[in-house]
Amino acid sequence: MMRFLLLFSRQGKLRLQKWFTPLVERERKKVVRDMTLMVLGRPPRSCNFLHWKDLKVVYKRYASLYFCCGLDDKDNELLALEVLHRYVELLDKYFGNVCELDIIFNFEKAYFILDEFLMGGEVQETSKVTVAKSIEASDMLQETMEEYMSKPAF
């Protein structure tokens, strides 16, 4: 299973953090710090895999964002790259040509999309179309409430 998924910028600013194992705040901060240092410190054309403690770390850079996840020893690293890529594709479909700013200003949506794709560190849905439809429907549900209340939700 995936233990965590982090998104951070080239300057090390955290944009998304998803934890699939229970960790206290202090431990989470340490993991984020270690991952950021390790990944940002890699020379440009290195392979996308690292070893950290007892985990395999897989990371990929998309434009100005690093997508970084920690895996168990038994997990398939090459497939993890596909998982990260799939998430990027889902974001891209939703936001239309996604960039870092989209994720900054709509971080909660990035989480919602992630929660339709992964759960408990495993892939939940392998069809891009199905995930997109679920998000759309949930958003519709939200908007309906909005209209009912005739005030902006947030």
Place this chain on the structure above:
Amino acid sequence: MPAPIRLRELIRTIRTARTQAEEREMIQKECAAIRSSFREEDNTYRCRNVAKLLYMHMLGYPAHFGQLECLKLIASQKFTDKRIGYLGAMLLLDERQDVHLLMTNCIKNDLNHSTQYVQGVALCTLGCMGSAEMCRDLAGEVEKLLKTSNSYLRKKAALCAVHVIRKVPELMEMFLPATKNLLNEKNHGVLHTSVVLLTEMCERSPDMLAHFRKLVPQLVRILKNLIMSGYSPEHDVSGISDPFLQVRILRLLRILGKGDDDSSEAMNDILAQVATNTETSKNVGNAILYETVLTIMDIKSESGLRVLAINILGRFLLNNDKNIRYVALTSLLKTVQTDHNAVQRHRSTIVDCLKDLDVSIKRRAMELSFALVNGNNVRGMMKELLHFLDMCDPEFKADCASGIFLAAEKYAPSKRWHIDTIMKVLTTAGSYVRDDSVPNLIQLITNSVEMHSYTVQRLYKAVLDDISQQPLVQVASWCMGEYGDLLVSGQCEEEEPIHVTEDEVLDVLEGVLVSNLSSPITRGYALTAIMKLSTRFSSVNRIKRVVSIYGSSIDVELQQRAVEYNALFKKYDHMRSALLERMPIMEKTTTNGPTEILHTNGEAEPSVRDSKHPPNIPQPSSQANDLLDLLGGNDVVPVIQTELPTKPASSGGELLDLLGDLSLSGRMDVKCICFSPFLAIPPMTAYNKNGLKIDFTFERSNSNPNVSVITIHASNLTEVDMADFVFQAAVPKTFQLQLLSPSSNVVPGLNKGTVTQVIKVLNPQKQQLRMRIKLTYTHKGSSVQDLAEVNNFPTQSWQ
């Protein structure tokens, strides 16, 4: 009160901050506003406030005061509220706090909600962060949802069940009925999560594993359909249909097929098919191939399939993509033990990977190279690895050096090659060699007796050039101290002997002593080496001078050594040659043994080690005191020493310990003190009473004329065995005595056998040997004790 600012507005504002301080100020202001809003129990804007709080939390600011608010949002009826509430719960709460338990009821209600998206969000939260208690409470609901026909909920319920099982493994049984027709689903989402659920259950329980083995044909069919079916836009990734599902099925097959012949056979065909037909131009195809290879290697596949798998890995090694190369090296490392020959075929490619630019690949290649070294390829491989050692980054050098030492030890084709290889490592990466290598190397060098002169010559030449690498200098100093005489005498069979004078050797060692580059440990080695040369060289005065200088060294360790060595020159000069003689061949023991001596100072020094108490002094000290009492007399010293004296100055005690260290403890095969009974000393009968006869036989040590070795032979002429036989002895104060373990405690009757025991006596003052002995044994049910004096020692035994 004005409406709280909107989320995106806040984000925009915070991003305009130019300094950290400015940002902090904005955040504090907003937090204060949010806090008062929370206090007012404002339902309308709670969602907005929590969302803002979550953003600030991501920036690294504390947000714990929002935890309860998240719970209130979860309890709200609005979907928007719930969505943010659950998100906040997942980010701000962790199972260590009691607060999260308050969620349980809300989740329970939401799991039964009429809207599937509400149910979904609840399942997601439970499946990501549910604690063990929550899982226990809600497992029933999850199980119910696992049986629903709604595929959206079913797939989520399956992963939620996986989480429940991970948290509370005992609940696994409960989900078993629901798994019955999970694989009959057409929906890929449900299929995928079902396979994950089945995998989790099989990994945790051998019973489940046995139960689910019957699913192998069905899994094979599903996999086949995925491969054979035409283009499916919904699941296609670069021409491959649902690679995520394919990989998970392969992984489940691996678990089911492991150790089971029938299952393995049933999946052979499909594995071969996947292995040969998968497109390898993109990462996704290689991901599937990778999983396939792992599965083939783990199950009981036929040999043709295994070879196919290794060849795939071999092809991976040549792939341009670094990730693929890395993955291949990792997999080969896993299989090198079981399929050694197959992996050997790719050795040259693996060795080439040592030159790769990528750090992760280099490391894997190094580990794999070491695993591949064997008797046939050791010369070639070592050449490559030594080259690698030279060129690699410092982070690799220590591991590489250790690996080379290990491999050289196992597969060295000749002693000379071994020593040369060690030399090469010491000169190339001398400062990175691990500390424990030094004693290991010294032991190795000692044991290669015929190479001593060659070794010391080469080491001498190496330190002439460079004394900065501590391990090299330590080993060299030790060798020069031990074999300095060979170096100076110029005898060397392997190589052109060089002309070295005693002074030149002492120059080098003194150079090490004074150099700033030398660590304290190295200095210790050098000083002791110089001292040892006092018995091997003739320029003793120079050595005496050096030693006395260091008697006032600031370094306490050096000072102590120098003072002791000084004492050796003066008061204990008679012992010097014995103490500093050539080291014996050492057996490598894992318990306390000669390697421990080496670790501290590299040679047998007359200082005491508490841990090295000779294991074969059986009698406890109370018995010794007994003996003393019984025998009376102030001139008698108890023989048994169970505690080693701690004052290094008492020389007699040390010598005894020295003997003990080098003793015939039963672990060492080679005796250091050579015994040759060519001076045949007549045996004598020491005691003969009540059927118990004790004879003494004698041997003298060749190397130490002050040591006599007496072997007692106890025989029993009565009909009944003598059990619990204990022999004790005491000698006058001017002597030192050591008693080794007896061969047995039972002296069999009717002379059917003897009990032997060895006594070593040190008689430096060459006085007439006298001994008092005490015997205890049980005979015919009663305990017997006797004392006797032994005075009739033949003169050759002690003179």
